[in-house]
Amino acid sequence: MNLLIARCRTDGHLTDVRIRDGRVTEVAERLRPARDEDLVDARGGALLPGLHDHHAHLLAMGAAERSVVCGPPAVNDAAALRAVLRGAADAVPAGGWVRGTGYSESVAGLLDRTALDGMVADRPVRLQHRGGALWILNSAGLAAVASALDDSLDVERDAAGHPTGRLWRYDVRLRAAIGAEPPDLASVGERLASYGITGVTDATPDLDAAGLELIGTAVLGGRLRQGVQLLGAATGTPLAPGLSSGPYKILLRDHDLPGLEELAGLIDRSHRAARPVAVHCVTRESLLLTLAALEIVGTCEGDRVEHAAVVPPEMCEHLAAKRLTVVTQPSFIATRGDTYLASVDPRDAEHLYPYATLLAHGVPTAPSSDAPFGDPDPWRTMAAAASRRTPSGRVLGSHERVAPGVVLAGFLSPPHSPGGPPRRVAPGCPADLCLLGEPVEAALARPSADQVALVLRAGKPVFQR
Structure with a gap:
């Protein structure tokens, strides 16, 4: 795809930018449109590298989209956490997992299997701490992945040697044991x-x-x-x-x-x-x-x-x-x-x-x-x-x-x-670009993704507002 982005601001100057075969080929004050290229009028908006x-x-981003949020600001206390987990459990079939993310101790303290059982006992639950390193499972969840629990310090155990439900850095092992759908x-x-x-x-x-x-x-x-x-x-x-x-x-x-x-x-x-x-x-x-x-x-x-x-x-x-x-x-x-x-x-x-x-x-x-x-x-x-x-x-x-x-x-x-x-928009650079709806100084005065008007990857639009 060949493009000419007209009247955009690069390095503070009003320019035209030509893109061919996934790369920027020309940057100049005024370029004549070619027959085989599409024209984009930037109207003075800043053109940045992506x-x-x-x-x-x-x-983890993909998996989080299939999870329920279990921490601030959406969830701030134990009652709200119980309601969120119970609602998610009621929506999954028998044997299906409830996956929660974003948990913070400010919500309901240091959770373990017993605390989670008091909220949901009839479905396996795995709750990820917002730091990403800790998973907390209820008893049904621990039973479902029992074969994947090793003797390392990553599996917290009580004085009797029983898992407390708190698993550290267990993402890969849990994913294999559960057989979760790819994100x-x-x-x-x-x-x-x-x-x-x-x-x-x-x-x-x-x-x-x-x-x-x-x-x-x-x-x-x-x-x-x-x-x-x-x-x-x-x-x-x-x-x-x-x-x-x-x-x-x-x-x-x-x-x-x-x-x-x-x-x-x-x-x-x-x-x-x-x-x-x-x-x-x-x-x-x-x-x-x-x-x-x-x-x-x-x-x-x-x-x-x-x-x-x-x-x-x-x-x-x-x-x-x-x-x-x-x-x-x-x-x-x-x-x-x-x-x-x-x-x-x-x-x-x-x-x-x-x-x-x-x-x-x-x-x-x-x-x-x-x-x-x-x-x-x-x-x-x-x-x-x-x-x-x-x-x-x-x-x-x-x-x-x-x-x-x-x-x-x-x-x-x-x-x-x-x-x-920082990378610059210049001839020869990859056409991985972000066009804003206004000059960069105005955009930075009130930073917002709403100002992103067009995004190119290798010269092809991947987002357009």
């Missing part, structure tokens, strides 16, 4: 495209063959409308067209952190395979452990820290010295900030999800969603980073505010260099 979400979980990635792709997103870094750790096939087939068949970089594909794994491998994801389980030598060995093996690492760090302890391991084995270009949820200022200096990149999630302050204020160690509250401090120390920092555990809308993320307001309106870490334009630049940074110089 946005890239630097950390999301595509399969629909077409709807995920449509939703992301409506935000102007043309690329995603999937941060699911240790992707198995089934997960790789699901994502690869969806991209190849056009159901998933984004290019995908994978952090969880094993080094050397053949990938389908449209997929690429990024840094190797190392998941640090906060309930069972590895020893220093073990982590250093994991990083070293990845480096020796010429692959940087992306280390999951959501606590002060996990970040300290990661920095200590990198002190032993050294860093390589492209090493990054995922989340960096707690970063005291002195650690910023170490991140900068080691030339590490941070991929953060500003929207968590907007969605979880009040819970953080009530539950996080006070000494860490002012250092949650830093942004401005990291940039001030010269640490390349890029925004992301962590969807479905965070808000997938990048425009709401821009607003959240600028306000740092919690759901109740309190400001958490005002010194970490950054302007929406800084966050947009992060979403425009390349997949292989998050936080690096």
